[in-house]
Amino acid sequence: MTSARDIRPRQDDLAAQAQYLATSPSASFHSPSSHGSALTRTIPVLNAKHLKPFATQDIKVLLLENVNVAGREILQQQGYQVEFLKSSLPEDQLIEKIRDVHVIGIRSKTKLTERVLKEAKNLIVIGCFCIGTNQVDLQYAAEQGIAVFNSPFSNSRSVAELVIGEIIALARQLGDRSNEMHNGTWNKVSNKCWEIRGKTLGIIGYGHIGAQLSVLAEAMGMSVIFYDVLNLMSLGTARQVETLDQLMAEADFITCHVPELAETKGMIGKPQFEKMKTGSYLINASRGTVVDIPALIDAMRSGRVAGAALDVYPNEPAGNGDYFNNELNEWGNDLRSLKNLILTPHIGGSTEEAQSAIGVEVAQALTRYVNEGTTLGAVNLPEVTLRSLTMDEPNHARVIYIHKNIPGVLRKVNEVIGDHNVDKQMTDSRGDVAYLMADISNVSAAVIKDLYERLESLNSRIMTRILY
Numbered sequence: 001m002t003s004a005r006d007i008r009p010r011q012d013d014l015a016a017q018a019q020y021l022a023t024s025p026s027a028s029f030h031s032p033s034s035h036g037s038a039l040t041r042t043i044p045v046l047n048a049k050h051l052k053p054f055a056t057q058d059i060k061v062l063l064l065e066n067v068n069v070a071g072r073e074i075l076q077q078q079g080y081q082v083e084f085l086k087s088s089l090p091e092d093q094l095i096e097k098i099r100d101v102h103v104i105g106i107r108s109k110t111k112l113t114e115r116v117l118k119e120a121k122n123l124i125v126i127g128c129f130c131i132g133t134n135q136v137d138l139q140y141a142a143e144q145g146i147a148v149f150n151s152p153f154s155n156s157r158s159v160a161e162l163v164i165g166e167i168i169a170l171a172r173q174l175g176d177r178s179n180e181m182h183n184g185t186w187n188k189v190s191n192k193c194w195e196i197r198g199k200t201l202g203i204i205g206y207g208h209i210g211a212q213l214s215v216l217a218e219a220m221g222m223s224v225i226f227y228d229v230l231n232l233m234s235l236g237t238a239r240q241v242e243t244l245d246q247l248m249a250e251a252d253f254i255t256c257h258v259p260e261l262a263e264t265k266g267m268i269g270k271p272q273f274e275k276m277k278t279g280s281y282l283i284n285a286s287r288g289t290v291v292d293i294p295a296l297i298d299a300m301r302s303g304r305v306a307g308a309a310l311d312v313y314p315n316e317p318a319g320n321g322d323y324f325n326n327e328l329n330e331w332g333n334d335l336r337s338l339k340n341l342i343l344t345p346h347i348g349g350s351t352e353e354a355q356s357a358i359g360v361e362v363a364q365a366l367t368r369y370v371n372e373g374t375t376l377g378a379v380n381l382p383e384v385t386l387r388s389l390t391m392d393e394p395n396h397a398r399v400i401y402i403h404k405n406i407p408g409v410l411r412k413v414n415e416v417i418g419d420h421n422v423d424k425q426m427t428d429s430r431g432d433v434a435y436l437m438a439d440i441s442n443v444s445a446a447v448i449k450d451l452y453e454r455l456e457s458l459n460s461r462i463m464t465r466i467l468y
């Protein structure tokens, strides 16, 4: 039995359910991941009972944007109905599809706005198979009781390696020399081509990617400075600077690794370019809104910026093809006309290693959430977990009550569950939303139905699920 959102309860009695669970195909769920994924955050319980709130084949999953096969397989092995599409969908088609599904998996392109999520009447969980979660209205999702998971660092190394490659490529004008050779021109020059040894790298945003990059850059003889809103421990001999202006003025190479936020929108614009040293370089592999591209074009034309690498853009196509044109971004042709400018199609995290690690990590988080209600790693709900029920506890039920964080709720919930034997319980809140999990023993199907209906009738209710 689960939420009022219309996933219907199985009619089996509990004994039959236990029998079904014992032979469930979900054994892979507890197998260890080779990439140290989120799974390692939970302690596996021997003889754990796999809670299945409903026939797994009734769970509908929509995967967009070519989610990696490793993730797809984990969801398919659960018995869920998995629909897979290579690209994202236009909003009207997305709304049509999302009405029907319980789980959606996306990457950076699909925008799950309030308008889209309003139509998602059955949705219980969103998986962002990437780092960024700016494409989802996290607050609105939380208010609807929809959990959101991502993969916080599985592609960080891939991005850091790409940036290292770009620093050298820009310093040596590799893109231009290669283009010339492709066009039959031999142009053997050293003018304004540099070693990176001894140069200063300025990192904006010293999180997972920025810190990884810092270590790699120092290993190649660069000096590293960084700017971050948080006061952070510097790795190696890197040095935190106090202002963005200071970083812009000191660095030879500047690279952006901040999330898309209201405060980071247009954070590198005309005033910042004017602070840069003449002949310095800019790299952006964070989000397309962080750099003002017309201002970059001006700075490159004036010679202030000697080269740049862009991996992300304010508007990106839904899928692969001939779409990077002026219709998408009006400055496209101006950008293409510039020398020593590396343009890549948002591939910072696109390596085999990163994509399969992300696939496994996010698919496991989704499976754990659907089957056990565990929110560890959720980016918009409080992190709540209870140790797994075991096969020796066949008549237990797990109550999950997602509710508004208002005074007096726990008293009312305890009036409902307090007549039963509550083995364990955990509750936590995050902003306006709270998440309660309680394991109750010796319950019959009739009791479960009664508990469910009483919790659903409370005015604090956002979503009730009972797993057994």
Ligand SMILES: NC(=O)c1ccc[n+]([C@@H]2O[C@H](COP(=O)([O-])OP(=O)(O)OC[C@H]3O[C@@H](n4cnc5c(N)ncnc54)[C@H](O)[C@@H]3O)[C@@H](O)[C@H]2O)c1
Binding pocket: 131, 132, 133, 152, 153, 155, 156, 159, 204, 205, 206, 207, 208, 209, 210, 227, 228, 229, 230, 257, 258, 259, 260, 261, 263, 264, 285, 286, 287, 311, 312, 346, 347, 348, 349, 350
């Ligand atoms: N190109 C790609 O394929 C690709 C791949 C992965 C991530 N990304 C993007 O890169 C971003 C950074 O990734 P991460 O894993 O390093 O994130 P992170 O959260 O680990 O680090 C971000 C850092 O930015 C800092 N920050 C936030 N706002 C800031 C501001 N206004 N000024 C200065 N610093 C600020 C934070 O304090 C934090 O230290 C992601 O949010 C994502 O959008 C792109």
Ligand SMILES: O=C(O)CC[C@@H](O)C(=O)O
Binding pocket: 107, 108, 109, 129, 130, 131, 132, 133, 155, 349
């Ligand atoms: O794979 C993607 O679409 C996004 C990659 C990257 O920007 C991320 O946020 O992890």
